[in-house]
Amino acid sequence: MPDPIHGQDIFFSQVDRYNMCFLLQEGIERYGHRIHAFCFMSNHVHLLIQVGEVPLSKIMQNLAFRFSQKVNQRYRRQGRLFQGRFRSILIKEEVYFTRLLRYMHMNPVRANITDRPENYPWSSHNVYLYRNAMSWITTEYGLFKFGKTKEDAILHYAAYGLEEEPSAELEELRNDFKDGQVLGDDDFLEVVRSRNAIKVDRSLPLEVIIQAVCEILDIHKELVILPGKSSKGSFARAIVSMLAIKEGKIPIESIALSMNRDASTISSLVSRFKTKYNNLLETQNEIARVRQRAFEIERVEEPITQLSPH
Numbered sequence: 001m002p003d004p005i006h007g008q009d010i011f012f013s014q015v016d017r018y019n020m021c022f023l024l025q026e027g028i029e030r031y032g033h034r035i036h037a038f039c040f041m042s043n044h045v046h047l048l049i050q051v052g053e054v055p056l057s058k059i060m061q062n063l064a065f066r067f068s069q070k071v072n073q074r075y076r077r078q079g080r081l082f083q084g085r086f087r088s089i090l091i092k093e094e095v096y097f098t099r100l101l102r103y104m105h106m107n108p109v110r111a112n113i114t115d116r117p118e119n120y121p122w123s124s125h126n127v128y129l130y131r132n133a134m135s136w137i138t139t140e141y142g143l144f145k146f147g148k149t150k151e152d153a154i155l156h157y158a159a160y161g162l163e164e165e166p167s168a169e170l171e172e173l174r175n176d177f178k179d180g181q182v183l184g185d186d187d188f189l190e191v192v193r194s195r196n197a198i199k200v201d202r203s204l205p206l207e208v209i210i211q212a213v214c215e216i217l218d219i220h221k222e223l224v225i226l227p228g229k230s231s232k233g234s235f236a237r238a239i240v241s242m243l244a245i246k247e248g249k250i251p252i253e254s255i256a257l258s259m260n261r262d263a264s265t266i267s268s269l270v271s272r273f274k275t276k277y278n279n280l281l282e283t284q285n286e287i288a289r290v291r292q293r294a295f296e297i298e299r300v301e302e303p304i305t306q307l308s309p310h
Helices: 014-030 056-075 091-105 140-144 150-162 167-181 188-196 206-217 221-225 231-246 252-258 264-279 282-297
Strands: 034-040 045-050 089-091 305-310
Touching: 014 034, 014 089, 034 140, 045 091, 091 140, 091 167, 091 264, 140 150, 140 282, 150 221, 150 231, 150 282, 167 188, 206 221, 206 231, 221 231, 231 252, 231 264, 231 282, 252 264
Parallel strands: none
Antiparallel strands: 034 045, 045 305, 089 305
């Protein structure tokens, strides 16, 4: 978030925090990014964001403007609530993602607000522990780094979150948070420079998505695209269709034609799949693996996770 003016509080009641949650959820629906973690402190907000097509600057400016409007209306005040630009860093996620999860969720403990992160209600820590439900927080990706089953992932995440943060690690993160930096090795820095110089088309072809699904699910292509009612084929078609719509920007009519079905059938399939599997960690992990494999096949780089800390 942008800095509060003169370090003043931005939350004056629980209602303000609920309003921030509402605006974050609404922003996801509007702009299509993901929020992997959050922590609300009295005068700043930490967000672990994975952006899509919409720039982070637009997302954060809209959030700051709309939140300020709500606060001003509620307390009959005028003027800006924030000043300057939000602070952000780009991260090499395989190295820094889990560190940032712990750093953010332990923020209230380091500030002596509570003795344990699970006792603080205004962070995503309890969402990762499945003690609190917030549909707008994406936990599957982060939990997958701690275990292949939901139970193992939660157990190992909980243990990791309570480990004492190494002083060198804390110092590195704090230093990079001051002005907005890039966290990563020389190869990652070169990738960032290249992405800033050349806009990469991240759309995935349908054939690449089908190939990735077949590899990860160990299924023959014919079972996916030819007529038939096998449950395994239906499961694979649903994943192909979801990724084709989201990552390939492919019209549903084209997807249906390629799999010898009509558009209404594919639309219903995706809808049923989301209802049944959207909260199942194992299935979400499979989808994440398919997506990663598709980008590997296409040699298109993954979107870079971005953090907007104070």
